[in-house]
Structure formats: structure tokens, C-alpha cells
Amino acid sequence: DAGVTQSPTHLIKTRGQQVTLRCSPKSGHDTVSWYQQALGQGPQFIFQYYEEEERQRGNFPDRFSGHQFPNYSSELNVNALLLGDSALYLCASSLRGLGETQYFGPGTRLLVL
Amino acid sequence: AQSVTQLGSHVSVSEGALVLLRCNYSSSVPPYLFWYVQYPNQGLQLLLKYTSAATLVKGINGFEAEFKKSETSFHLTKPSAHMSDAAEYFCAVSKGGGSNYKLTFGKGTLLTVNP
Numbered sequence: 001d002a003g004v005t006q007s008p009t010h011l012i013k014t015r016g017q018q019v020t021l022r023c024s025p026k027s028g029h030d031t032v033s034w035y036q037q038a039l040g041q042g043p044q045f046i047f048q049y050y051e052e053e054e055r056q057r058g059n060f061p062d063r064f065s066g067h068q069f070p071n072y073s074s075e076l077n078v079n080a081l082l083l084g085d086s087a088l089y090l091c092a093s094s095l096r097g098l099g100e101t102q103y104f105g106p107g108t109r110l111l112v113l
Numbered sequence: 114a115q116s117v118t119q120l121g122s123h124v125s126v127s128e129g130a131l132v133l134l135r136c137n138y139s140s141s142v143p144p145y146l147f148w149y150v151q152y153p154n155q156g157l158q159l160l161l162k163y164t165s166a167a168t169l170v171k172g173i174n175g176f177e178a179e180f181k182k183s184e185t186s187f188h189l190t191k192p193s194a195h196m197s198d199a200a201e202y203f204c205a206v207s208k209g210g211g212s213n214y215k216l217t218f219g220k221g222t223l224l225t226v227n228p
Contacts, residue, residue: 004156033215042117042203042218043157056215090156092216102216104149104156 002027004093004105012111013081021076021108025093032074033102034066037088049074050096078110086112115140115206119219127227132176132191134222136204139185146187147205147216148178157203163187174198199226 005024013019025032031050035043045058049068068074072093078085088109092102120135138144145164149157161172168180178189187204201221207214 035216040220042205042220043216045215045217048215058215092157101159101162104158106154106156 004091004103006089006091006105006108008108009106010109010111012113014113015081015083017081017112018077018079019081019110021078021089021091021110023074023076023091023093023105025072025074025091026103029093029095029103030072031094031096032068032072033092033094034074034076035090035092035104036060037090037107039087043090046076081112083112086110115144115208115217117204117206117217117219119202119204119222121222122220123223123225125225125227126194128196129193132189132194132198132224134189134202134204134224136178136187136189136219137185138187138204138206140206140208142208145207145209145214146178146180147207148172148176148187148189149203149205149218151201151203151221153200160189160202194224194226196226196228199224 007022033048034046037043047057048055052068063079065077088107090107091105094102116139118137147162148160161170163170163180171177176191201223203218203221205216205218
């Protein structure tokens with residue numbers, strides 16, 4: 001059983017560009033959450049998707065947007081990239097419900113030059 | 114609002130020694146608490162979680178943590194460190210025990226194990 005997968009593993013972009021990161025949840029999971037982990041910091045919650053809708057959002061600007069597809073996979077889009085967007089982006093999947101746990105993927109490391 | 118403070122950004126122990134990683138939380142509601150481990154170039158792996166059942170929680174790889182409400186703490190311990198325990202450890206808090214609640218993480222503690 002494959003766990004949470006993310007693509008690409010690494011990405012280099014320049015300021016002002018746009019980027020799309022992808023996440024495939026663990027088999028049987030229906031909820032996807034995205035986190036940003038800056039160097040030397042803990043992960044920070046960006047948003048969560050369930051039933052193809054954004055259910056919760058952290059303190060991130062509108063430049064960060066997402067989507068969830070009918071097969072539960074998800075994309076994170078970041079527009080107008082800033083140097084400060086350089087980070088490891090983690091996707092976590094889970095089965096919605098009490099007592100369930102979020103399982104994390106290996107992340108996508110984004111470098112903005 | 115909820116927050117987590119991990120005391121000590123870097124802890125170094127000898128192989129076979131006790132591991133103690135400290136975590137204090139702030140929460141306006143009864144918290145759910147988690148410890149995750151991150152090995153180099155990997156995602157986060159859940160070690161253990163507290164969801165208001167037993168205050169002493171046992172996790173994987175010999176780790177355990179004790180929830181102390183009076184001290185607002187959830188410290189992680191392991192009696193005897195192995196070289197393979199070297200990694201970064203994150204404490205996290207959420208408002209609920211379900212997967213629809215966001216996790217709020219501390220800044221992490223890097224554990225090094227010396228031979």
C-alpha cells in the first residue's frame with residue numbers, strides 16, 4: 001500500500017513565477033492538508049481540502065490556492081512567488097473522522113531565486 | 114489560539130542514555146497532542162498521540178510521553194537512545210482528535226546521538 005506521495009521532489013523557480021505542487025493521498029483517505037516548513041522551523045498549516053472544498057485555512061495570503069480532485073488527490077498553487085516562499089511543502093492525508101491521524105508525504109522542496 | 118514551545122532546539126545524548134525532549138503547550142480547549150519525527154530528507158512520521166484517554170502514551174520505537182495538565186507539558190522520553198534515533202522531533206497540538214483539525218507545530222528539536 002503506497003503511502004502519501006508528492007511531486008516533484010525538488011523545484012527551482014524565480015521570483016514572480018507560479019508553481020503547482022501535487023499530492024496523492026494514502027489509499028482510503030479522503031482529506032488532504034498542506035503545510036509549509038521553512039528552514040529551521042516547524043510546519044505551518046496552509047489549508048485543508050475535503051470533498052473538493054477548502055475547509056480550513058491558515059494565515060497565508062491568497063497567492064496560495066489549492067484544489068482537490070474527485071480521486072482525492074490535491075494540488076497546491078502558489079502565484080507571484082517571493083523569495084520567502086522557499087520551503088519544504090508537506091502534504092498530509094487522512095480519513096476524515098474522530099480519532100484519525102494525518103499521515104505526511106516526503107514533501108516538495110521549493111527554492112525561489 | 115493554540116501554541117507549542119519546544120525547549121532546546123538541539124539535544125545531544127550518548128548512545129544508551131536517556132532521551133528527554135521537552136514540549137509545553139498553550140490551548141484554550143482540552144488539547145490533543147502529538148509527537149512526530151522527521152528523518153533527513155523525509156516527511157513526518159507519527160511517534161505517538163494523546164487524545165484524553167491515558168495520560169502516559171506509548172509510541173513506536175520505544176518512545177513514550179506523559180501528559181501533565183498542571184504543567185501544560187507533554188515531554189517525550191526514551192530510556193535508552195539508539196544511533197537510529199538521530200532525527201528532528203516535532204511536538205504538535207490540535208483542538209480535536211479528528212483528522213479535520215489542523216496541527217500547530219513547535220519549532221522542533223534536533224536530536225543527535227553520540228557513539
